Amino acid sequence: MIGKLNHVAIAVPDLAAATALYRDTLGAKVSAPVPQPAHGVTVVFVELPNTKVELLHPMGEKSPIAAFLEKNPAGGIHHICYEVADILAARDKLKATGARVLGDGEPKIGAHDKPVLFLHPKDFVGTLVELEQA
Numbered sequence: 620m621i622g623k624l625n626h627v628a629i630a631v632p633d634l635a636a637a638t639a640l641y642r643d644t645l646g647a648k649v650s651a652p653v654p655q656p657a658h659g660v661t662v663v664f665v666e667l668p669n670t671k672v673e674l675l676h677p678m679g680e681k682s683p684i685a686a687f688l689e690k691n692p693a694g695g696i697h698h699i700c701y702e703v704a705d706i707l708a709a710r711d712k713l714k715a716t717g718a719r720v721l722g723d724g725e726p727k728i729g730a731h732d733k734p735v736l737f738l739h740p741k742d743f744v745g746t747l748v749e750l751e752q753a
Contacts, residue, residue, distance in 0.1 A: 622702035634676035698747035
């Protein structure tokens with residue numbers, strides 16, 4: 620069902636410093652910051668030959684990333700995203716096996732302008748999983 624790894628998302632307390640680290644220290648190509656108010660985050664995409672790293676910074680105190688950073692002040696891996704060919708078929712198959720889809724179970728448009736769903740970390744060995752329709 621899952622396809623290729625789309626990205627690994629890292630919550631960061633300082634977006635400018637994290638961007639500089641990837642750009643200047645590691646020599647990666649990085650995007651400009653992209654505000655995602657519907658998701659409560661600002662993101663920077665780090666482009667790699669085989670995938671992306673998504674740097675996440677909270678937009679306001681009610682952002683889910685703000686809560687994550689309260690528990691992990693230095694930042695850290697927030698979620699991993701896999702591509703799926705048909706997000707509704709993937710959702711229905713996962714729900715039939717007992718996996719929990721977060722939110723109302725309906726796909727939302729993600730940071731890459733494609734439908735996404737999140738799966739409960741307790742169902743996936745402690746990892747928040749995002750599915751993105753390819």
